[in-house]
Amino acid sequence: MDTEVLVVGAGPTGLTLANELRVAGVPAVLVDRLAQRSTLSKAGGVQSRTQEAFDQRGLLEPLLATGNHPDGIAHFAGITLPLTRGRHRHPWRSIPQVVIEGFLEEHLAAQGIRVRRDHELTGLAQDEDGVTATFAGGGVIRSRYLVAADGGRSTVRSLLRAEFPGRPGTVTTVAADVRLSGDVPAMTHVQGDDGHWAALFPLGTDPQGRPLRRLSMGGPGRSLPRETPVTEDEIRDGLRAVFGSRVELLELRYARRITNAARQAAQYRHGRVFLAGDAAHVHLPIGAQGMNTGIQDALNLGWKLGAAVHGWAPEHLLGTYHAERHPVAAAVLRNVQAQSLLMDQQGTRDPDLLAAKDLFAALTHLRDVQYHLDDTLSGMGIRYPMPGDDQPLVGLPAPDLDLGPVRSHALLRSGRGLLIDPADRFAKVAGLWPDRVDRAGQGTGAEPMLVRPDGYVCWAGDPDTLEPALGHWFGEPR
Template identity: 35%
Template sequence: MAQHHVVIAGGGPVGLWLAAELRLGGVAVTVLEERTEIDARSKALTLHPRTLEVLAARGAQGPFLAEGLPIPAGHFGMLDQRLDFSSLDTPFPYTLALPQARTEALLQEHALGLGATVLRGHRVTGFTEGAASVSVRVTGPRGEYETEAAYLVGCDGTRSTVRTAAGIGFPGTPSTVLGWLGDVFLDRPPRPGYGRHTPRGGVMAVPLPDGRHRLVGADPGSHTTTWPGDLTLDELRRKVTAVTGDDFGMREPSWLSRFGNATRLAAAYRRGRVLLAGDAAHQHFPAGGVGMNVGIQDAHNLGWKLAATLRGWAPDGLLDTYHAERHPVGAELAAHSRAQTALLATFTPEVADLRGLLGELIAAQPGVNRFLAERLTALGVRYPAADPAAHPLTGTRAPDLALTGTDRTLFALVRPDAYLLLDLTAGGTPGVPPRPGLAVHTGALARPPAAWRDVRAALIRPDGHVAWAGTGGDGRAPAAAVEGVLAGRR
């Protein structure tokens, strides 16, 4: 069992999506979660466009779209000028407001339906790594026990037991700002997309599917390293009224909380047979609602690589690319979160002028809007190409291309357990024999985006990123590309 078994510590959205990906790759997986039930308090509220694409690539988006509330804009640092998502090249040009508790429940249902084992009330306490497996120590409802796995993945949060036991550093900066939030009913809710930033503080109101609103913000008193005690409804009312002049008739809080801006990044996402994903790998101020999304995207990058390694068709060194590709994304997340924290939690005249300047740039320069929107939504994530002469599409996320000869688009064709070779000439792929880890689709692009108009063949990874793209008429090019990628030379 151990040689094809993965244990995941942590059954939040990241661990559950990873479990589902491993099952789609043909790997047995057990999720060990300390909580006996899903936490009704939802730290995360937002599914970003790239995460919705990730769900769509596995046909899992339907329940989320049915329950979530689409919001066609986002914010950067709580600037008055919102980011317009309508021009983004995606089937989902919006964020989806959905409490994490529901996201987690839907992901658990998805993982269980694929055959994952999810054990609640089971806490990973440590491990011993051997040459061919990991012995994981667990405390469960019936006491302590050990279970053996080929790999252990820590999806167990910022205080990760797995990361600590592996001796992986978590360097960064301490918390100096405490934001606050309250999930409440509002008798006089503000307009959709409401946000206000003044010298007295900043407040945003986000509608929730259950009729409540989340009021979230910061004020000059938020700059502290001293814990002021738990947030109360009266304190939230005072803070919101100081900024907006109105408490919006807030009542019946379901959650009141404070959160800090400690920012840390794991020194390594992999050490031997132990890997990290999500909050176990990166911690940051929750600006823009990106944290859970980046974690799910970590899992999407890791799942197929780990499954391919265990199933025996992985290119050489594939698992090492997990750190090489996702660690820079975590570093960028940290930098952008710190930048947004300065904008939304600083109330000096200088920062007010900076906010005004950035807002003017977003309004006047569509390229600035698109740049920030693609960074926020992760649609702009590009993994480095090993070959400096590679086609510019290499490493980018492939859009949901429409193809002739089928009513399905690319997301429906991407395989979780194999690379997908797109023959866009409809002329066949000579010299590309069937092999594990490879699927082939022949058909031209129906409405090719500008960046794809010269592409004659492309190799798409299971996570939807482009492994190789070719433009020439040499019929041997796809065969050589497949051989290079699957041998780990590209």
């Protein structure tokens, strides 16, 4: 083997996975077909759960120190959810994808892991022992496992001939990074009486400290072929149709047309090859859910591949990646399709649709509705199916507990599991997995629980089921 894991694609998903493998002590190679990192913002928001995960690896504080990354209020189909402010430890934040990619790539380089660029994959073959990847120019890399993180038009998925069912795009809209002047709202979704609409949210500032915004817009007659260039005149015309003379374009930094295609791979695992991020699921980009879902794919898969490489993974463990993550992305596709419908992307102003949106907007004034939508959008409501999930905490993201001199999330930086043992009852059983599970919390008021390396509770409550839970997630005792 040239390496244990080959990661194809150096976007947020691939970079996060490479870091997870590094934390797990697994040799990995990260390749990308681009000769240099993209300068396009693409996604722009980071959910609460993703920030928690970065915090658990010690990455959140230095990431936030890279610039001005304002927080904001969650929205669903452009309807803001103000009652959710302050619900989670980390609010939704505006951090452009290009910033996240640059930060993660530099972090990996500081650990001696550099992206091998200008590597265009052309061939793929796997056998019982590993995967052979061939690249343009004749280069070959042999690995025990391969992960496709190479985007919505994934070469790996194509070479696998993997099923990618769903719906093709039926409409295009414009997404652009802009500087604006005038009476510019901080965050909004506005649709005029003629069906033209525009959505704005903050992207922080440019190097000169000037505010940048992501603009999305569409409406009647604005669904053009995806390859059609977006011009400054088109942006100005779209702004004028919605805001009149109140908002003016100062600078167009980047623009593209996006579609409402919605597809998801039927299987995330194909032998020794795994699909993650946009290679596994694509949808209309709303609320950066694609980027966040891909990062969470990587966090779920990384420690499991590490366990397989180190030889202690239970036989079923790699299979839980598809079982846990496929339903999550399926739910994302459904909520994005619902938002797309309510936002009337084509600007039809259909009376039935307007009536449904008015009713939905009225329902969002209810606290429980806002909380439900916030759980859906923030990632904090994800609950994986697990043995023992009749217990309230099992399957959910672990709370960040005060364990005296340290908080529990900081203890997950080791990449191992964490047994919180406040009454000091489980030293003997935990001692059977000393290389895979840390133990902490003695003398604190915390609840006993077992937390996986990705930050999800996998046992709580019944002491008699702790040892089976350790075996289920961390293999046979040493």
